[in-house]
Amino acid sequence: MIAFLLRRIATFLATLAIASVVIFAALELLPGDPAQIMLGIDAPPDALEALQKKLGVDRPVVERYFTWIGGLVVGDMGESFTYVMPVSDLIMTRLGVTLPLALLAALISVVIGVPVGLYAAANHKTPRDYGVMIFGQLGIAIPNFWFAILLVLVFSIYLGWFPAGGFPGWDAGFWPAIKALILPAFSLAIVEAAIFARISRSAVLDVLREDFVRTARAKGLSRKSTLVKHVLRNAMIPIITICGLELSSLLVGTIVIEQVFNIPGLGRLVFQSLTQLDLMVVKNLIMLLVALVVFINLVVDLLYAVIDPRLKHQGH
Amino acid sequence: MLQVKNLNVTLAGATRDISIVKDVSFELDAGRSLGVVGESGSGKSMTALALMGLLPGAIRASGSINLAGQELLALSEQEMCSVRGNKVAMIFQEPMTSLNPVQTIGRQVAEPLILHKGMTRAAARQEAIRLLDRVGIPDAARRLDVYPHQLSGGQRQRVMIAIALSCSPKVLVADEPTTALDVTVQRQILDLLRELVSETRMALIIISHDLGVIGEMVDEMLVMYGGNVVERGQADKVFAQPAHPYTSRLLEAIPRFGMSRSERLKTIPGTMPEIGSEMKSCIFAGRCDLVCADCLQAPPPFVSVDDAHVAACIKAGRVMETVQ
Numbered sequence: 001m002i003a004f005l006l007r008r009i010a011t012f013l014a015t016l017a018i019a020s021v022v023i024f025a026a027l028e029l030l031p032g033d034p035a036q037i038m039l040g041i042d043a044p045p046d047a048l049e050a051l052q053k054k055l056g057v058d059r060p061v062v063e064r065y066f067t068w069i070g071g072l073v074v075g076d077m078g079e080s081f082t083y084v085m086p087v088s089d090l091i092m093t094r095l096g097v098t099l100p101l102a103l104l105a106a107l108i109s110v111v112i113g114v115p116v117g118l119y120a121a122a123n124h125k126t127p128r129d130y131g132v133m134i135f136g137q138l139g140i141a142i143p144n145f146w147f148a149i150l151l152v153l154v155f156s157i158y159l160g161w162f163p164a165g166g167f168p169g170w171d172a173g174f175w176p177a178i179k180a181l182i183l184p185a186f187s188l189a190i191v192e193a194a195i196f197a198r199i200s201r202s203a204v205l206d207v208l209r210e211d212f213v214r215t216a217r218a219k220g221l222s223r224k225s226t227l228v229k230h231v232l233r234n235a236m237i238p239i240i241t242i243c244g245l246e247l248s249s250l251l252v253g254t255i256v257i258e259q260v261f262n263i264p265g266l267g268r269l270v271f272q273s274l275t276q277l278d279l280m281v282v283k284n285l286i287m288l289l290v291a292l293v294v295f296i297n298l299v300v301d302l303l304y305a306v307i308d309p310r311l312k313h314q315g316h
Numbered sequence: 317m318l319q320v321k322n323l324n325v326t327l328a329g330a331t332r333d334i335s336i337v338k339d340v341s342f343e344l345d346a347g348r349s350l351g352v353v354g355e356s357g358s359g360k361s362m363t364a365l366a367l368m369g370l371l372p373g374a375i376r377a378s379g380s381i382n383l384a385g386q387e388l389l390a391l392s393e394q395e396m397c398s399v400r401g402n403k404v405a406m407i408f409q410e411p412m413t414s415l416n417p418v419q420t421i422g423r424q425v426a427e428p429l430i431l432h433k434g435m436t437r438a439a440a441r442q443e444a445i446r447l448l449d450r451v452g453i454p455d456a457a458r459r460l461d462v463y464p465h466q467l468s469g470g471q472r473q474r475v476m477i478a479i480a481l482s483c484s485p486k487v488l489v490a491d492e493p494t495t496a497l498d499v500t501v502q503r504q505i506l507d508l509l510r511e512l513v514s515e516t517r518m519a520l521i522i523i524s525h526d527l528g529v530i531g532e533m534v535d536e537m538l539v540m541y542g543g544n545v546v547e548r549g550q551a552d553k554v555f556a557q558p559a560h561p562y563t564s565r566l567l568e569a570i571p572r573f574g575m576s577r578s579e580r581l582k583t584i585p586g587t588m589p590e591i592g593s594e595m596k597s598c599i600f601a602g603r604c605d606l607v608c609a610d611c612l613q614a615p616p617p618f619v620s621v622d623d624a625h626v627a628a629c630i631k632a633g634r635v636m637e638t639v640q
């Protein structure tokens with residue numbers, strides 16, 4: 001188990017190191033001078049010179065790379081020239097909006113999607129199963145911004161239960177903040193829930209075909225007990241894989257949804273810093289997103305080992 | 317103790333019902349064993365699953381399965397759950413996949429005890445140690461907490477036997493319990509089953525496509541062909557004097573020491589008629605050396621050749637003479 005853990009963590013760190021080199025190199029390889037790119041062609045020469053100094057473009061590449069990494073380790077990501085504040089502060093405030101949004105969406109999609117999938121599998125080849133599959137198909141086919149518009153129409157414009165957009169900030173209190181995230185979270189979650197329903201259904205159906213299910217029934221367990229005691233845990237393996245992938249894609253999904261709901265999160269920051277060529281922000285933001293995705297995968301791998309004893313003993 | 321009468325297994329099709337097993341009848345007393353042999357697809361597993369009430373999909377059983385006075389086919393699914401694993405238990409062909417990979421051996425052996433005998437977890441665990449020890453798992457107390465993938469195929473089959481034995485069933489059904497194992501392990505598992513039968517007085521139904529494997533260890537024999545029983549009788553009698561041409565062909569096909577490879581692999585020429593096909597003649601007619609005009613008129617009735625030794629062949633009893 002320890003060896004397994006160490007191996008996974010080593011992989012995690014190695015992936016991060018490679019990603020950082022790739023991100024750094026990609027920005028280095030941009031033609032021209034980063035300060036020039038950020039400020040535009042007709043920037044005043046003194047502003048250009050000041051930024052060049054700040055970015056340290058005169059220093060060797062390797063040194064700049066390690067200065068960046070060294071900064072990252074202690075949480076110093078440099079300064080954004082468009083927002084005129086430390087990038088780390090900027091990202092942290094935005095993360096404080098996006099992470100709860102993504103987690104809320106993930107929670108909603110799992111809580112809806114997995115039980116619906118199990119229900120469909122338990123009623124395999126009956127009208128209930130087909131009904132679930134049709135709704136699942138619809139949920140996947142319709143883009144989430146369309147759901148966003150629909151939800152806003154019904155729940156904020158028509159019923160007035162939730163704000164149509166914007167985010168009051170956590171300072172405004174827990175409930176007002178959460179309330180502002182509910183509709184965006186649901187618009188993100190509907191597609192994911194449909195995917196979860198499909199995956200859980202097929203995961204359960206796959207496990208139901210396994211020989212040990214017949215053994216459980218031969219012991220005298222009812223269909224339902226067999227499902228709960230023997231099938232679910234085995235079906236969790238593919239479901240958790242998808243959880244990891246979905247959480248990563250939710251982070252990306254926030255870019256669109258935050259735009260639709262006018263929420264000042266990471267997604268909006270990605271969008272804005274890219275259009276404004278704020279390379280300092282772009283570089284660190286991409287690094288952070290990569291780190292989040294790789295971290296999610298690490299957690300998924302560790303969960304596998306908790307669920308499936310065969311992985312723990314691998315290599316013993 | 318176990319009486320099976322006219323057991324039919326049918327698949328309800330869209331246009332018509334397809335018969336998978338036809339009119340299987342036999343009786344089995346406590347402490348006795350029955351071998352069921354036949355080619356692949358002859359309906360052995362379906363017969364076994366019918367006994368367990370575990371037929372898959374739209375496949376249904378009819379007729380009568382009477383276990384110690386209880387008619388199993390009349391039971392509801394819920395009632396059948398209290399019979400399975402308790403009064404009738406089953407082990408399967410694939411020990412590698414028949415155990416739950418994410419549960420410890422101990423839990424899996426203890427489960428039926430908790431379910432049927434109402435034991436506490438601790439008591440069931442204690443009993444599981446005894447059972448694992450009985451089926452020959454070395455160092456049973458420590459093995460309780462290992463997972464199936466940490467055991468060999470033979471050991472896993474022993475665990476399956478421990479699970480099946482846990483509630484002291486009246487009948488144990490073993491569907492090709494050794495087919496997936498190598499030869500030496502095969503012998504050990506069969507010996508274990510034989511010991512357990514004489515020790516616990518349970519009845520054993522053991523299925524195999526290989527007459528040689530079970531021929532010597534069972535009391536009675538049921539030979540199946542295309543979903544039909546073609547011969548039934550005391551095992552030694554069937555062995556010594558097969559009454560049905562199909563049985564005698566099966567006996568010839570048993571590989572024996574000293575045979576050449578081509579002889580060893582000799583199988584019966586021809587193919588079994590597709591299951592569900594309506595038979596107006598003897599079901600074996602297409603592959604039978606002794607076929608004559610009478611065989612094609614109607615399916616032959618059971619002909620008695622000896623005490624409780626019957627075969628569905630108009631030439632039953634004369635088979636040996638005619639072949640030689």
Ligand SMILES: Nc1ncnc2c1ncn2[C@@H]1O[C@H](COP(=O)(O)OP(=O)(O)OP(=O)(O)O)[C@@H](O)[C@H]1O
Pocket residue numbers: 327336354355356357358359360361362363372373375525591
């Ligand atoms: N799930 C199913 N649905 C429909 N038909 C089935 C199903 N399973 C088996 N059958 C059919 O039932 C017939 C009998 O199958 P069965 O499994 O009892 O054969 P068997 O004698 O056990 O053969 P084997 O030695 O290969 O295990 C086969 O012809 C098969 O095609």
Ligand code: SF4
Pocket residue numbers: 560561562598599600601602604605606607608611616628629630631632
């Ligand atoms: S009845 Fe005829 S065809 Fe059928 S097994 Fe006997 S001899 Fe062969």
Ligand SMILES: [Mg+2]
Pocket residue numbers: 360361362491
């Ligand atoms: Mg079979």
